Structure formats: structure tokens, C-alpha cells
Amino acid sequence: MKILVALKRVVDHNVRIRVKEDGSGVETENVRHSMNPFCKHAVEAAVQIKEQNKAKEIIAISIGPIEAKDVLLNALAMGCDRAILLKTEKEQKIEPLAVAKLLKIIVQQEKPDLVFLGKQAIDDDANQTGQMLAGLLDWPQGTFSSKIELEENRVNVTREVDFGRAKISMPIPAVITADLRLNVPRKTALPMIIKAKKKPINIMEAKDFNVDLQNRLIVERISEPPKREGGKILNNVQELANIINELEAEK
Amino acid sequence: MRILVLATHDQNRLLADNARIIGAAKKLGGEIDMLVVGHNVRDVAKNASKLEGVNKILLLDDKLFSRPFAQLITPLLVQLADNYSHIITSSNSVGRNIFPRLAAKLDLMPITDVIKIHSINCFDRPIYAGNAIETVKNEQAKTILTIRASEFEKVGQEKEGEGEGEGEGKIENIKIPKLAINTSFIEEYRTKSDSPDLTTASIVVAGGRAIGSKENFALVKKLAKKLNAAIGATRAAVDLGYAPNDWQIGQTGKVIAPKLYIAIGISGALQHIAGISGAKKIVAINDDIDAPMVKIADYSLIGDLNEILPDLISRLKQK
Ligand SMILES: Cc1cc2nc3c(=O)[nH]c(=O)nc-3n(C[C@H](O)[C@H](O)[C@H](O)COP(=O)(O)OP(=O)(O)OC[C@H]3O[C@@H](n4cnc5c(N)ncnc54)[C@H](O)[C@@H]3O)c2cc1C
Numbered sequence: 061m062k063i064l065v066a067l068k069r070v071v072d073h074n075v076r077i078r079v080k081e082d083g084s085g086v087e088t089e090n091v092r093h094s095m096n097p098f099c100k101h102a103v104e105a106a107v108q109i110k111e112q113n114k115a116k117e118i119i120a121i122s123i124g125p126i127e128a129k130d131v132l133l134n135a136l137a138m139g140c141d142r143a144i145l146l147k148t149e150k151e152q153k154i155e156p157l158a159v160a161k162l163l164k165i166i167v168q169q170e171k172p173d174l175v176f177l178g179k180q181a182i183d184d185d186a187n188q189t190g191q192m193l194a195g196l197l198d199w200p201q202g203t204f205s206s207k208i209e210l211e212e213n214r215v216n217v218t219r220e221v222d223f224g225r226a227k228i229s230m231p232i233p234a235v236i237t238a239d240l241r242l243n244v245p246r247k248t249a250l251p252m253i254i255k256a257k258k259k260p261i262n263i264m265e266a267k268d269f270n271v272d273l274q275n276r277l278i279v280e281r282i283s284e285p286p287k288r289e290g291g292k293i294l295n296n297v298q299e300l301a302n303i304i305n306e307l308e309a310e311k
Numbered sequence: 312m313r314i315l316v317l318a319t320h321d322q323n324r325l326l327a328d329n330a331r332i333i334g335a336a337k338k339l340g341g342e343i344d345m346l347v348v349g350h351n352v353r354d355v356a357k358n359a360s361k362l363e364g365v366n367k368i369l370l371l372d373d374k375l376f377s378r379p380f381a382q383l384i385t386p387l388l389v390q391l392a393d394n395y396s397h398i399i400t401s402s403n404s405v406g407r408n409i410f411p412r413l414a415a416k417l418d419l420m421p422i423t424d425v426i427k428i429h430s431i432n433c434f435d436r437p438i439y440a441g442n443a444i445e446t447v448k449n450e451q452a453k454t455i456l457t458i459r460a461s462e463f464e465k466v467g468q469e470k471e472g473e474g475e476g477e478g479e480g481k482i483e484n485i486k487i488p489k490l491a492i493n494t495s496f497i498e499e500y501r502t503k504s505d506s507p508d509l510t511t512a513s514i515v516v517a518g519g520r521a522i523g524s525k526e527n528f529a530l531v532k533k534l535a536k537k538l539n540a541a542i543g544a545t546r547a548a549v550d551l552g553y554a555p556n557d558w559q560i561g562q563t564g565k566v567i568a569p570k571l572y573i574a575i576g577i578s579g580a581l582q583h584i585a586g587i588s589g590a591k592k593i594v595a596i597n598d599d600i601d602a603p604m605v606k607i608a609d610y611s612l613i614g615d616l617n618e619i620l621p622d623l624i625s626r627l628k629q630k
């Protein structure tokens with residue numbers, strides 16, 4: 061069994077982002093970046109499968125600027141065996157469709173049995189890439205997974221859905237996207253990172269892959285959401301009860 | 312301009328989202344057809360046909376479709392796509408699973424989680440957990456959208472019994488060449504609850520980590536019951552097992568837009584706020600006056616929820 065895990069480098073989830081005044085985007089210069097949280101769960105799932113001796117090799121892949129090497133290094137420290145970086149220009153935005161097309165090419169070269177992705181990237185909040193890749197490959201998809209169980213030539217995925225959870229069984233190869241309750245990603249200590257520096261990262265240029273990287277959607281502007289003004293501090297429970305009764309009555 | 316809306320349902324009932332999705336579709340202008348696909352879903356189709364503004368229902372009733380697998384519904388939509396300029400659905404867990412796959416098959420970038428429609432090809436969607444709004448223009452051959460239902464007004468629906476038969480007339484059975492699927496359904500866990508649907512409720516009461524235990528969450532439920540409110544939770548409360556996963560509100564949970572949101576023992580992390588920006592009024596119960604939730608709430612009571620909640624419940628009028 062071979063597993064490919066796709067990782068995105070994003071603005072760290074603890075950073076409160078700032079919208080640029082001219083509406084051209086979000087300030088990403090000099091802002092802390094890290095591995096997209098959902099991708100961490102995807103890596104952890106793959107590493108756990110390897111630790112159970114059910115997978116031989118885990119390959120981490122990222123499409124992004126040279127700095128994305130850091131998140132790949134992090135994935136190697138967590139237990140991936142080698143990494144691929146499809147390098148883009150600094151500040152170049154690659155849409156999920158183009159990411160999926162690039163990933164498809166790597167899948168065809170590497171022939172993994174499973175591809176793990178995060179359910180969504182916390183910058184674009186698209187929640188698209190895994191489904192798109194599965195479509196382009198004509199593979200089954202198990203999205204928003206909170207549990208993955210391997211069986212002979214099949215994989216069972218428990219999905220987090222609006223009404224609760226649903227468990228499905230898919231033949232391998234398949235695409236799986238990770239939700240946050242899939243596992244608890246391990247922390248990487250410095251010795252693990254130093255060891256990971258010996259593992260190979262193969263860097264290639266994304267533009268050399270004969271995939272149209274031009275964005276399809278035209279971003280007209282990025283704006284701030286309306287601000288909410290904090291309000292009144294109430295003095296006691298009766299005041300709270302009165303307010304709730306009042307608001308409830310408003311139709 | 313013709314619009315195809317994929318109806319979302321649970322095989323028995325049309326989900327409440329659909330009336331709002333049609334509301335969004337009407338903003339685009341143009342003729343609206345709806346696709347109902349499932350098994351034994353004639354009644355679902357009938358109800359869909361009663362939504363105001365729907366031209367006709369395309370119905371595919373087949374055992375194969377007893378679950379909404381993306382691998383099955385995608386090829387069906389691809390086949391129908393030629394006739395439509397816009398294909399849209401709810402950005403619920405069914406729509407989000409299917410539509411990106413559909414878009415990729417049509418070599419299109421979809422626009423997911425639309426919160427505002429400026430024109431037939433210009434839309435707003437939230438990014439960075441709602442801390443920024445992206446306005447995008449689409450100049451591709453077709454437009455594939457998933458819509459955040461809570462952001463749109465619902466259209467009317469003819470009452471049961473009214474216009475009897477008329478709904479039927481709008482239903483057109485469609486046929487497709489046999490599709491096969493090698494993915495199978497094993498089991499599901501549905502959260503049993505008699506409280507209103509979270510995403511469309513007019514009052515939501517939610518509890519966070521500070522509730523402290525699954526047992527103590529009964530207080531939140533009791534308050535919800537008294538107000539006939541839906542029940543929500545934070546990721547922390549769900550992860551700790553106090554509440555089921557489908558009660559989670561936020562960036563990775565449900566998005567709500569109630570008249571009144573009551574947040575109990577919830578700090579107000581930005582990923583949680585991502586799900587409540589549509590709330591008209593926010594009330595917070597928290598022991599920390601500096602909590603982000605208190606900063607954005609219209610009204611806050613500062614104190615220990617364990618003392619406040621029972622007292623509050625007894626002081627509220629029974630509905
Ligand atoms: C990628 C990502 C996605 C996420 N998605 C979501 C999501 O969709 N939804 C979500 O909710 N979270 C999400 N989170 C988690 C989020 O960041 C927070 O960790 C979470 O919302 C905190 O939950 P909480 O408010 O219940 O707990 P806490 O942050 O621990 O807050 C508890 C609050 O209760 C107060 N309190 C404590 N004791 C009492 C008492 N006795 N009486 C009254 N008040 C008390 C405290 O002062 C505090 O304000 C996500 C995180 C990440 C990284």
C-alpha cells in the first residue's frame with residue numbers, strides 16, 4: 061500500500077488576518093504560515109496506517125511557493141517517507157481545479173492506492189480539491205472522514221454529514237478527505253525535524269506540467285465583513301430573562 | 312438562461328434548504344428546473360413542484376439512487392448540464408460532496424458557499440473563516456454554485472391539498488443509461504432529536520467546553536426546549552463528547568442565521584464565529600468579560616453558567 065497525502069501551506073489558524081485596504085486581498089506578508097490543520101489530520105491518518113504495517117510508503121505533496129518546503133518537512137517529521145514540491149511563484153494563487161489536475165498527474169506517476177487530502181483549506185475555505193481529484197481520476201471519494209478502516213482491497217470511511225455520520229465502503233484506489241475528528245495529529249519535536257531533513261524532497265516547477273494554471277474565476281475584490289459592535293452587559297438573571305422574552309417575541 | 316437546481320432530501324422529505332435555494336435561484340432570473348433523484352421519492356418531487364417559481368421537476372426514481380453518492384449523481388448531472396447555464400444546490404453536506412466533482416468533470420471552477428448574488432455571474436463567498444469576503448466574477452461557459460441557504464429568503468410553498476394534481480403535472484420522469492457503483496453504504500448514525508433544524512431555526516441555544524459534561528448539557532437542552540430552540544455546540548464540546556457532531560456550529564460545522572443566538576460558556580473563537588455571523592441578536596453567558604464572544608454579543612451576562620442556567624430556565628415564560 062502506498063499513500064499520497066496532499067498538503068497546503070496556509071496562514072496559521074491562530075492568526076487574525078487583515079484585509080488590505082485597497083481590496084486586493086489579505087495581508088500574507090510577514091504573517092505566520094503553517095500546514096493547513098485539516099491536512100495535518102490527513103498526514104496523521106496515513107502515518108498511523110504505516111505504523112500498523114499496512115502501508116509501505118507515504119509521499120507528501122504540496123503545490124506552493126518554495127516556503128511550502130517547511131510544511132513538507134513537518135510532514136516528513138510526522139512520518140512521511142518522502143516529499144514532492146510543485147513550486148509556484150511567490151503570491152501566485154492556484155485554484156482547486158488546477159491543483160486537482162496537477163495532483164492527478166502525480167497520482168498517475170506514483171500510482172498510490174489511496175490519496176488523502178484535508179477536507180478544506182482554511183484560507184480559501186473551498187472544500188473542493190479532493191472531490192475534484194476523485195472526479196478527474198474517476199475514483200470513489202470518501203469526504204469529511206472521521207474514521208478510516210482498511211480491509212482487503214477496500215476501505216471503509218465514516219463521514220461527518222449534516223444528520224450525523226454515515227459509513228461507506230469503497231474499493232481501492234480511492235480519495236479520502238480528512239475532517240478534524242479523524243485523529244489527534246502528533247506534535248513534532250526538534251529531533252524528529254532534524255531527522256526528517258535527511259529525507260528527500262523532490263522540487264519541480266508547477267508550470268512544467270502542461271496544466272493551465274491560469275485562474276478561472278476573477279476576484280473582483282476582497283472586503284471586510286460587516287463589524288459587530290459589542291453591546292450591553294446585563295446585571296442579573298432577571299434582566300437576561302426579560303431580554304430573551306423580548307427578543308423571542310419579536311417576529 | 313436556464314437554471315437546474317439539485318434538490319436535497321433524505322429520501323422521505325425535501326430538506327428545508329430547498330425553498331431558500333430556489334429563493335437564491337430566483338435572484339438569477341431565468342427558468343428554474345429542479346432535479347429530484349432518489350428512491351421512492353415521488354412525494355419529495357411533488358413537494359418540490361409546489362415551491363414557488365419552479366418550472367418543472369425532473370424526477371429520477373431508482374433503487375440505485377437510494378443514497379446520494381457523488382459518483383452516481385455526478386454523471387447524471389453531467390448529462391443534463393448541456394441544457395443549463397447554471398447548476399446550483401445547497402452548500403450542505405450533500406451539495407458540497409457532489410458539486411466540486413461535477414465542476415471538475417465539466418472542466419469548470421465551481422463557486423462554493425455563495426452568500427450573495429450580485430448578478431448572473433458575480434457572487435460573494437466568505438474566505439478565511441468569514442474574516443474576509445471574496446467577490447468573484449465567473450466568465451466560464453457555465454456557472455456551478457453551492458449556496459449557503461441561511462443567507463437567502465425562502466420562497467413560498469403551496470399548502471398540502473392546495474393545487475392538488477397541479478404539482479404532479481410539472482413532474483417529468485427522466486431516464487438514464489444504467490450506471491454502476493462499487494461504493495456501498497454500510498450504516499448511519501442519525502442524531503435523534505425533536506428540536507428544530509439548526510440551520511433554519513429562529514432561535515439557537517448552544518453550549519461550549521464550559522458546560523463541563525454530557526450530563527450537564529441537559530441544561531442547555533432544557534433551555535432550548537423552553538424556547539423551542541435548536542441546539543448547537545462548539546467543536547470543543549463535540550470533541551469532548553458532550554454533544555453530537557451534527558450540532559457543531561462554525562467554519563467546519565453548520566452555519567446558522569437565527570433571530571436569536573444564545574451562547575453559553577463559549578469563548579468565541581474565530582472558527583466558531585464563522586458559523587454565527589448571520590445571527591440577528593447574540594446573547595452570551597460567560598464568566599469572562601474579555602471573552603471574544605462577549606465583545607460581539609448584543610447582551611451578555613457575566614457569571615457562572617451553573618448558577619445562571621437553572622435560574623434563567625425557571626424565570627423564562629413557558630412557550
Ligand atoms: C481548522 C479549525 C476549524 C475549527 N472549526 C470549528 C468549528 O467549526 N466550530 C467551533 O466551535 N470550533 C471550531 N474550531 C475550534 C475553535 O478554534 C475553538 O477551539 C473552539 O470553538 C472553542 O470552544 P469553546 O468556546 O467551547 O471552548 P473554550 O474556548 O475553552 O471557551 C470556553 C468559554 O467558557 C467560559 N467559561 C468557563 N467556565 C465557565 C463557567 N463556569 N460559566 C460561564 N462561562 C465559563 C470561558 O471563559 C471561555 O470563554 C476549529 C479550530 C480549527 C483549528
Ligand SMILES: Nc1ncnc2c1ncn2[C@@H]1O[C@H](COP(=O)(O)O)[C@@H](O)[C@H]1O
Pocket residue numbers: 066067068069096098099102121122123124154156159176177178179180181182184185186187188189190
Ligand atoms: N496547493 C495545494 N497543494 C497541496 N494540496 C492542496 C493544495 N490546495 C489544496 N490542497 C488539498 O486539498 C484540500 C482541500 O483544499 P480546498 O479545496 O482548497 O479547500 C487541502 O486540505 C489539501 O489537502
